[in-house]
Amino acid sequence: MPKEAIIKNYLDREKAVIDEIAKYEEISQNKLMTIIVERKKLMAKSTFEKTLTNIQLKGQADFKREKNKKLWYIQSKKLEELTELEEFIIKQEKKLPTSSKEFSKKTLTEKSNEIKFLFSIYEASLSFNTIMFSLGKTPKKEFDQYQSLMSRFLNVNMKIWKNDKDAKHLFSELILSLMKTSPFFSSFLQVVDENRKIKW
Numbered sequence: 001m002p003k004e005a006i007i008k009n010y011l012d013r014e015k016a017v018i019d020e021i022a023k024y025e026e027i028s029q030n031k032l033m034t035i036i037v038e039r040k041k042l043m044a045k046s047t048f049e050k051t052l053t054n055i056q057l058k059g060q061a062d063f064k065r066e067k068n069k070k071l072w073y074i075q076s077k078k079l080e081e082l083t084e085l086e087e088f089i090i091k092q093e094k095k096l097p098t099s100s101k102e103f104s105k106k107t108l109t110e111k112s113n114e115i116k117f118l119f120s121i122y123e124a125s126l127s128f129n130t131i132m133f134s135l136g137k138t139p140k141k142e143f144d145q146y147q148s149l150m151s152r153f154l155n156v157n158m159k160i161w162k163n164d165k166d167a168k169h170l171f172s173e174l175i176l177s178l179m180k181t182s183p184f185f186s187s188f189l190q191v192v193d194e195n196r197k198i199k200w
Contacts, residue, residue, distance in 0.1 A: 014054060021073065036048055082149060116174060
């Protein structure tokens with residue numbers, strides 16, 4: 001174990017530790033120290049501890065306590081986005097009675113366009129999240145959290161839509177729109193249409 005830092009520049013030391021933390025969703029401080037100090041021999045234990053303190057103060061990484069362990073992690077941009085999305089949904093949930101009244105005053109066309117627009121956001125977000133997870137770009141924890149938040153996003157809007165006096169027309173329009181834009185349903189509708197034209 002080195003008695004002093006092998007990496008002399010403090011920024012390089014911080015980068016070495018941050019890069020190691022980034023390889024894991026969470027890593028215990030003991031495991032991190034074993035890798036940095038004992039296995040890679042990049043710095044002494046005291047230097048490693050000072051480096052961790054600096055990293056935390058700069059907001060580049062943080063830790064949480066789990067029993068007697070310190071688990072270090074890096075707050076990803078995705079997690080920040082998830083926090084913002086959750087805050088947005090909570091505001092939506094609190095505004096529900098008002099939102100319903102505002103929605104009811106819109107014309108049928110305005111309501112229909114709003115539903116189709118918001119549902120397209122929901123669909124695109126879920127698809128993107130699933131693709132990124134499948135490619136290994138999104139951790140399972142973030143994937144599940146995002147799926148849950150998007151379900152809440154849809155549910156809060158559904159509470160407005162399904163209680164509206166035009167709900168029947170709006171959902172018919174939404175389903176028809178989905179059938180027209182989906183390659184599967186588009187082909188299906190084409191086959192149905194062609195069969196109607198055939199004289200038996």
